[in-house]
Amino acid sequence: MQQKEEIESLLKTCETAKDSVDAFLRSINDFIAVVEELPAVARPLVRRDLESNTGMSADEWKAFLERLGTRYSSIYDAARRVADALAKEGNDVEVAAGTEALKEVSTPLIEGAETAIEELETMASYMEGLPGKINMVPDAFLNAEARDELITSVPGRVERARALKELLEKTKGELSVVT
Amino acid sequence: MVIYVEDSNATISEVLANLQSIFSGVESLGKAVEFGDKVAIPIYQFNFGTGGGGGGGREGRTNNAIGFGLGGTIGPVAVVILSKDTPGAEGIKIHEFKGNKLGEALAELILRLWEMVESQMGKREKLSPEKKEKLMNI
Numbered sequence: 001m002q003q004k005e006e007i008e009s010l011l012k013t014c015e016t017a018k019d020s021v022d023a024f025l026r027s028i029n030d031f032i033a034v035v036e037e038l039p040a041v042a043r044p045l046v047r048r049d050l051e052s053n054t055g056m057s058a059d060e061w062k063a064f065l066e067r068l069g070t071r072y073s074s075i076y077d078a079a080r081r082v083a084d085a086l087a088k089e090g091n092d093v094e095v096a097a098g099t100e101a102l103k104e105v106s107t108p109l110i111e112g113a114e115t116a117i118e119e120l121e122t123m124a125s126y127m128e129g130l131p132g133k134i135n136m137v138p139d140a141f142l143n144a145e146a147r148d149e150l151i152t153s154v155p156g157r158v159e160r161a162r163a164l165k166e167l168l169e170k171t172k173g174e175l176s177v178v179t
Numbered sequence: 180m181v182i183y184v185e186d187s188n189a190t191i192s193e194v195l196a197n198l199q200s201i202f203s204g205v206e207s208l209g210k211a212v213e214f215g216d217k218v219a220i221p222i223y224q225f226n227f228g229t230g231g232g233g234g235g236g237r238e239g240r241t242n243n244a245i246g247f248g249l250g251g252t253i254g255p256v257a258v259v260i261l262s263k264d265t266p267g268a269e270g271i272k273i274h275e276f277k278g279n280k281l282g283e284a285l286a287e288l289i290l291r292l293w294e295m296v297e298s299q300m301g302k303r304e305k306l307s308p309e310k311k312e313k314l315m316n317i
Binding site for chain 1: 305306310311313314315316317
């Protein structure tokens with residue numbers, strides 16, 4: 001009974017996390033689009049600033065989030081199989097096989113979760129400080145419209161990064177219990 | 180600029196040739212900017228072009244005239260960065276700007292200056308390749 005509840009909880013976390021990854025991925029794509037529209041002088045400055053402060057370029061962030069989204073889908077599918085096996089009470093072989101498959105598919109996330117959590121916090125902190133930095137760029141290099149666009153999109157990204165970080169922590173904890 | 184002369188032909192070509200050789204491709208050091216323990220000195224290139232021509236008055240009239248013009252561009256081509264704390268040649272770094280577009284050159288210049296400001300502010304440590312690999316294989 002307890003295992004059933006744990007798997008159901010994991011399934012819910014995976015669903016929420018997949019939505020969270022998608023939302024964060026969309027905001028990274030928006031960021032890339034905003035940067036593409038910046039004047040030629042400001043564009044490399046913003047790109048380099050993100051990379052040197054978060055350790056990854058916008059394209060690397062995109063690749064990481066796409067990968068994370070795929071991983072969550074795989075974990076969800078494996079957890080769903082375990083939940084189905086648990087529903088057929090007494091089928092221990094199927095439950096054991098499903099749990100083994102879940103363990104296998106979760107290993108990369110468990111191994112990379114700590115680094116990912118650190119990186120997401122780094123991204124959130126970077127985004128928090130970004131408006132101050134943007135306001136330091138002289139008007140000659142960044143017009144008012146581009147400045148406003150960059151600044152107004154920041155709070156959403158901070159929230160999304162922190163939300164995803166918390167979900168990763170939760171997933172890691174739940175996986176360690178069920179696998 | 181128009182100069183009236185009696186016989187200009189020999190002098191015009193000499194003047195233009197001299198101006199061309201004096202101004203074309205001249206590189207000059209800009210004003211040094213200090214950032215903590217570093218000093219940045221931009222190098223500018225002056226590209227000047229000259230052109231001129233002359234003509235005589237109508238038959239029976241003595242006045243001849245010549246005219247010439249001088250135009251040019253100035254753009255940063257490199258920045259020299261001196262580290263006060265690093266003695267000798269190791270403390271001198273020259274960053275050349277690729278291409279001649281002013282925008283690219285300015286962007287490069289700003290990036291270098293920004294990096295220097297960041298180094299003073301204690302920039303974040305670079306993400307190790309192992310950690311990056313973990314993230315890309317998550």
